[in-house]
Structure formats: C-alpha cells, structure tokens
Amino acid sequence: MRRQIALVQQDVFLFSGSILDNIRLGNSQMGQEEIESISQAVSSHNFISNLPFKYEQELNEGDVSSGQRQLLSFARALAAEPKILVLDEATSNVDLETERQIQNGIKEMTRGRTSIIIAHRLSTLMHVDKVMVLREGEVVEFGKRKELLQRKGIFYKL
Secondary structure (H helix, E strand, C coil), X not given: CHHHEEEECCCCCCCCCEHHHHHHCCCCCCCHHHHHHHHHHCCCHHHHHCXXXXXXXXXXXXXXXXXXXXXXXXXXXXXXXXXXXXXXXXCCCCCHHHHHHHHHHHHHHHCCCEEEEECCCHHHHCXXXXXXXXECCEEEEEECHHHHHHHCCHHHHC
C-alpha cells in the first residue's frame, strides 16, 4: 500500500548523492530520459540543466534553494508513479516566483490521481475539485471551490 502513496512535505529531505538518484529514489530501472521528462513536467528541469553537472550533480548543503528542493521533491513524488498523492503544506516555504513554477507542477502531478492537498496558502488550491475547511479539527465547509466562494462563508473570507 505504501508504494501507492507519495508524500510531499513542507520540509524536504534530500539524500546525499546525485540529483538523478534523489529523484529516482532507488528505482534504478527508471532511465534518465524518463527522469528528465518528469522534471520538465514539474518545472525542475530548467534549474537542473543550469547546474554544472546537471542531473549528475552531487547534492551538498547550499547547492539548491528551498524552492528548488521542493521542485526536486515534486519530481521524486511523480517518479514514484503513485495512485494517491499527499501534498502537506508543499508551497509554504517558497517565494512567489517558485510558487508559480510549483503550481504548474502541482497541476501535472495531480492529473489522473487522487490527491490530498493540505494548505494554508489558498493559491495552492486553485485547481482542486473539492475543498474541505477545518476549524479546530471540525469540518466547517465542504464542497466545490466555486460553490464555497459563492456561499461567502469561511473559505470566502480566507
């Protein structure tokens, strides 16, 4: 069951090794072309291509920004080919420009799979089918984004 779920958290952990190894995360059958295609889908390919050793770049502290780390974690999640995707505050530690890139990545990542997106940043929820608003652990609103905005309740005020 664990292989069917990919999790992208707020704080990204990158392993020592190359960018390629970090994205494929032990799946040695996944080729570089496939990894590059995934990276293009989640908007990480451009910054990787500008690194001196590109996908073979060994990761050291300070080599990549927090936004770039997040883009790498999106590529890693997509490379796992999960049926269920969980994004837990995946955009909270990034600047607005990186968030725009991540939005494109989220759109690609969620296509064709069940996705649970936990977010305080409402821009992260732009392309979701349904929204659940929680307050003190209780569901206070649930429905389509557009419907909740029309109701002018809590989600609208947020």
